[in-house]
Amino acid sequence: MTTLAPPTADLRRGVAYWWHSYRMMLRWQLVSLRLVLPVTVMVQVLTGAGFVLALGLFFGQVPPRAALFISTGVLVLTLVTIGLVLGPQLIAQQKAEQTYDFLWSLPVPRTTAALAWVTTNLVLGVPGMAVALAVALWRYDLDLHVSPAIVPAVLLTLFTGTMIGYALAHALDNPMLIGAITQLTIFLILGFSPINFPADQLPGWLAALHPWLPLAPMADTVRAALTQGVVEDVTRSYLVLGAWAAASVAATALILARRR
Amino acid sequence: MTSAALASPTLRRGPGYWLAGYRWMLRFDLASSRSWLASFVIVQVLMGAGMAIIYGFYLGDMPPAAATFLATGAPTQALVPLGMAMLPSLIAVRKIEGTYDFMWSLPVPRTATAASSFTIFTLLALPGVAASLGVAAWRYDLDLRVSPWVVPAVLLVSLMAASVGFGVGHAVPDPGITNLITNLIIFVVLMFSPVAFPIENFPGWLAAAHRVLPFWHMGNVVRDSLTDGLVPAVGTSYLVLGAWTLGTWLLAAWAIRRRR
Numbered sequence: 001m002t003t004l005a006p007p008t009a010d011l012r013r014g015v016a017y018w019w020h021s022y023r024m025m026l027r028w029q030l031v032s033l034r035l036v037l038p039v040t041v042m043v044q045v046l047t048g049a050g051f052v053l054a055l056g057l058f059f060g061q062v063p064p065r066a067a068l069f070i071s072t073g074v075l076v077l078t079l080v081t082i083g084l085v086l087g088p089q090l091i092a093q094q095k096a097e098q099t100y101d102f103l104w105s106l107p108v109p110r111t112t113a114a115l116a117w118v119t120t121n122l123v124l125g126v127p128g129m130a131v132a133l134a135v136a137l138w139r140y141d142l143d144l145h146v147s148p149a150i151v152p153a154v155l156l157t158l159f160t161g162t163m164i165g166y167a168l169a170h171a172l173d174n175p176m177l178i179g180a181i182t183q184l185t186i187f188l189i190l191g192f193s194p195i196n197f198p199a200d201q202l203p204g205w206l207a208a209l210h211p212w213l214p215l216a217p218m219a220d221t222v223r224a225a226l227t228q229g230v231v232e233d234v235t236r237s238y239l240v241l242g243a244w245a246a247a248s249v250a251a252t253a254l255i256l257a258r259r260r
Numbered sequence: 261m262t263s264a265a266l267a268s269p270t271l272r273r274g275p276g277y278w279l280a281g282y283r284w285m286l287r288f289d290l291a292s293s294r295s296w297l298a299s300f301v302i303v304q305v306l307m308g309a310g311m312a313i314i315y316g317f318y319l320g321d322m323p324p325a326a327a328t329f330l331a332t333g334a335p336t337q338a339l340v341p342l343g344m345a346m347l348p349s350l351i352a353v354r355k356i357e358g359t360y361d362f363m364w365s366l367p368v369p370r371t372a373t374a375a376s377s378f379t380i381f382t383l384l385a386l387p388g389v390a391a392s393l394g395v396a397a398w399r400y401d402l403d404l405r406v407s408p409w410v411v412p413a414v415l416l417v418s419l420m421a422a423s424v425g426f427g428v429g430h431a432v433p434d435p436g437i438t439n440l441i442t443n444l445i446i447f448v449v450l451m452f453s454p455v456a457f458p459i460e461n462f463p464g465w466l467a468a469a470h471r472v473l474p475f476w477h478m479g480n481v482v483r484d485s486l487t488d489g490l491v492p493a494v495g496t497s498y499l500v501l502g503a504w505t506l507g508t509w510l511l512a513a514w515a516i517r518r519r520r
Binding site: 046047050051053054055056057058059062066183188191192196197198201202253 | 287303306307310314316317318319320415447451452453457458460461462
């Protein structure tokens, strides 16, 4: 009786394998989103530019402080809506269509899937951000001071937003519930967070709560990298944001490592 | 050879038959919406209340006149998404699910089906309107002068929104395009319409467009019924809204009379 040869001789570990898998997952995600992608980028660009322009209709004569806040806040908006809103909805759809389990059966490390998704978000978010900033500069006489801190601020904001949405979507099983939560998130982001307007225009208790939630620190770090003298201390914001990022990575790892 | 008896001896015409058809369709629509009706009314109330508050966050401290203007725009904005977005997407869902043709195969006059949709979507808007007005009055400490005109104003605005939604939903064959149109409507209404802010803030071409489009006139008739002296020449607005209602009825009549 002869022994059977193992089906594959490749070693499924190591940096090279991981890197290869990451590139495969990135391609997989971009290809599977090819229909949604152009529309999403368009919506991003339109809402980003739309917010900047609509503010002028709000006020008539826009006060410089309001213009500065909305022009910098819209960048945060375009960076996080995909990760916090579209991402969970896509995963909810996979769960509803029952392709979710298939995706996890692919022979790649699970971290590559998560990082490929963060990369996709970066590709999707940056064009909208750039257009929003360009429109803001053209429409308002802004006093911007861009510092190198913009790179870590944008990356950390994007990473945290994406991972929070990711953890949420993997943790919840009911697609309807995920849908409802994302709708509520949009409402919260646009209407009840000090992203597009200063925190002192919110009621006191809400303004006091926000430094502990991720949205206000996101806005603070990005705004501090674009302006001078508007945001006072960003160290705390970076710490809070880092904590949220670490917590959502840990939560995702726990959920995805589970076997069923 | 004997002639076969007719399957149904009742006469399928006349006001009595129409009224019976209308009642059946009303029951049919209410029963088929029972799974989402309650959650929908709650969302509607939250949206209405939220809109009244959120614009205030963006604007910061306001003089009472500006607050009154803003608050009396909130009810209108709360009811636009219902008729203009919810109703067409409901029709689009029926087209996707393949139940659309079944609806038209029911033995009732098509006008009765349409009247039933209008009734439900006109009345569904009322809780949101009440909530937004209540919250706005409480939050901004307003001096509202509610006149009896509030009844025809709200009913007409709500009916008009439902008529536009009904016309779009039935006349546009592709559900994907319907969704695109409804999203565009929401975007325009919430950000670029002179409902919550004065038309004087708008650039000339956009203001001119809004004198023909229904949104500004919707805001006008509702605001006029709640305040004194803020709206000049409200008669024109009633006429424009009436024209839009009739126009979209003609569109809908053309769309639902077609045979395939």
